[in-house]
Amino acid sequence: MSHVSIRQLLKNFDGKPPTVAVDHLDLEIEDGEFLVLLGPSGCGKTTTLRCLAGLEQPASGSITLGDQVVYDGARGVNLPPDKRFIGMVFQSYALWPHMTVRKNIAYPLKSRKLTDALASGRVEETAALVDCERLLDRLPAELSGGQQQRVALARGLVSHPDLVLFDEPLSNLDARLRDQVRAELHDLHQRKPFTAVFVTHDQSEALALGTRMAIMRAGRIVQIGPPREVFEEPVDEYVAGFTGMSNRLPCEYVDGRWYALGTEIHGTQPGTVAAGEFVLRLRPEKIRLVTDVADLLPGEAGVAVTVDDVEYGGLHFDVMCSVVGDGAVRRQLHARIPTFDSARTPRTVNRGATMIFAFDPRDARTFDTDGNALAVPQQALTGALVG
Ligand SMILES: Nc1ncnc2c1ncn2[C@@H]1O[C@H](COP(=O)(O)OP(=O)(O)OP(=O)(O)O)[C@@H](O)[C@H]1O
Ligand SMILES: [Mg+2]
Structure with missing residues (x-):
């Protein structure tokens, strides 16, 4: 009872x-x-x-x-x-x-x-x-x-x-x-x-x-x-945002390629969703910043961003970035990079730099444009490997 x-x-x-x-x-x-x-x-x-x-x-x-x-x-x-x-x-x-x-x-x-x-x-x-x-x-x-x-x-x-x-x-x-x-x-x-x-x-x-x-x-x-x-x-x-998935990337599928706000997503494609549009949610702690698309790890996806600001936080850096879309839409993205992890550390990250905001699609969650979780099995997210 x-x-x-x-x-x-x-x-x-x-x-x-x-x-x-x-x-x-x-x-x-x-x-x-x-x-x-x-x-x-x-x-x-x-x-x-x-x-x-x-x-x-x-x-x-x-x-x-x-x-x-x-x-x-x-x-x-x-x-x-x-x-x-x-x-x-x-x-x-x-x-x-x-x-x-x-x-x-x-x-x-x-x-x-x-x-x-x-x-x-x-x-x-x-x-x-x-x-x-x-x-x-x-x-x-x-x-x-x-x-x-x-x-x-x-x-x-x-x-x-x-x-x-x-x-x-x-x-x-x-x-x-x-x-x-x-x-x-x-x-x-x-x-x-x-x-x-x-x-x-x-x-x-x-x-x-x-x-x-x-x-x-x-x-x-x-x-x-x-x-x-x-x-x-x-x-x-709503729940995703409330439990720390603060990065929100509206995405679109056009002519066989995925775009986040008009900027192409490189590497592994982050969704095999029937709908042309969906939203990705990502945790700042799960992001890597790399200098070039060629630096993406196998299975990783990445989108080009501009670094807006870098804050030192002791055990981590908080890096605020934005995807520059096809219009003038700028969206704040947040990467929390451990200070001592050489694979993820942004030693050369400066304000104004262009970098690749990289993530493992298995760490992303996908939502429809009404905000409801898409019932896409996480394995499927890594399905289509393009370019
Ligand atoms: N005595 C009251 N008279 C009128 N409205 C009230 C009264 N007490 C609460 N409310 C309203 O009811 C709603 C819920 O309030 P409540 O105090 O339960 O929120 P909460 O979730 O505890 O928020 P917080 O995290 O700020 O403490 C709010 O819109 C609040 O303005
Ligand atoms: Mg209260």
């Missing part, structure tokens, strides 16, 4: 203009599953969590937690937040200002009368988990933003609730602490699986933590699956 079951959930806000924040959303979450919700600002992530927690009253639909119906629009059921055994770590981590960190973290245990957990040092143990054990006697006003966020994290986890809702809980932490808390959270979930819905903007967080990952758009889920599946086989261009 799934632990969380959301059916046809609708939540709209009046206001100017009126907004459909959650649009007939269906979602099943298994017991012990760590579900990550990813999507752009305003797509309804926080509203979905608030509906689950009982902080927002939906217009219709139903929500079941375990064997308990907590909301059912048709039957007029709507349990208040304190009747749902849910831990919450929200974007605005409102700690009780008059309570010490210790009392803040202990609060869910006290309000649920979990006296055994209180007596057995659960508060200290949970504080240590998020590196806060030395802050227990301070007040929230005496903490930095990141420290407050970690205390909120401890407060959400301390009672070992059936379901924990996280709304960007790591966004205020510095990079080192963020990695550390993420690893602790992953380890904690591996050791003692709890059901979680975790909202983030950070793709690496989503990939690392998610049992499954759901991509949202305008109040609906566009794709849901194991992180690897969503990352490698996006169903449409």
Whole structure:
């Protein structure tokens, strides 16, 4: 039985203009599953969590937690937040200002009368988990933003609730602490699986933590699956763009040759699609820049580009380029080249240089002009070898 079951959930806000924040959303979450919700600002992530927690009253639909119906629009059921055994770590981590960190973290245990957990040092143990054990006697006003966020994290986890809702809980932490808390959270979930819905903007967080990952758009889920599946086989261009395939090349087949914006694609042809037009999506990390078509590796494809800018990024260079099409269309393409990889390093790349933007067609994903993934088996992409 799934632990969380959301059916046809609708939540709209009046206001100017009126907004459909959650649009007939269906979602099943298994017991012990760590579900990550990813999507752009305003797509309804926080509203979905608030509906689950009982902080927002939906217009219709139903929500079941375990064997308990907590909301059912048709039957007029709507349990208040304190009747749902849910831990919450929200974007605005409102700690009780008059309570010490210790009392803040202990609060869910006290309000649920979990006296055994209180007596057995659960508060200290949970504080240590998020590196806060030395802050227990301070007040929230005496903490930095990141420290407050970690205390909120401890407060959400301390009672070992059936379901924990996280709304960007790591966004205020510095990079080192963020990695550390993420690893602790992953380890904690591996050791003692709890059901979680975790909202983030950070793709690496989503990939690392998610049992499954759901991509949202305008109040609906566009794709849901194991992180690897969503990352490698996006169903449409929206998901592709959202999971890092930021390079977009509209392509066309004319008289037996493939063109990207009017410029010929050399080497292996990147698609055996029936339609004359399609769109290629490519990850910046999968690009090589070479000086000449003759430098393409067997099986590689490449298109001539102009280098617009080069940024040094420590372990990599970010090279921004553009294909000069038949018109004056210039399109920004991005190649992320490892600094220490001599086969890919652009030591001689300068602004204004013309280079070949090279890729293995197996790394590309193809979409029709409406943005839907083309059901072309990846092997077929390397099929026709021309010139
Ligand atoms: N109380 C409210 N009154 C009116 N509109 C609201 C209210 N809360 C949210 N909205 C609108 O509902 C939509 C979804 O908001 P929500 O906060 O769920 O987005 P989100 O996906 O969490 O975004 P972000 O990533 O920026 O936190 C937005 O268009 C927002 O403006
Ligand atoms: Mg939000």
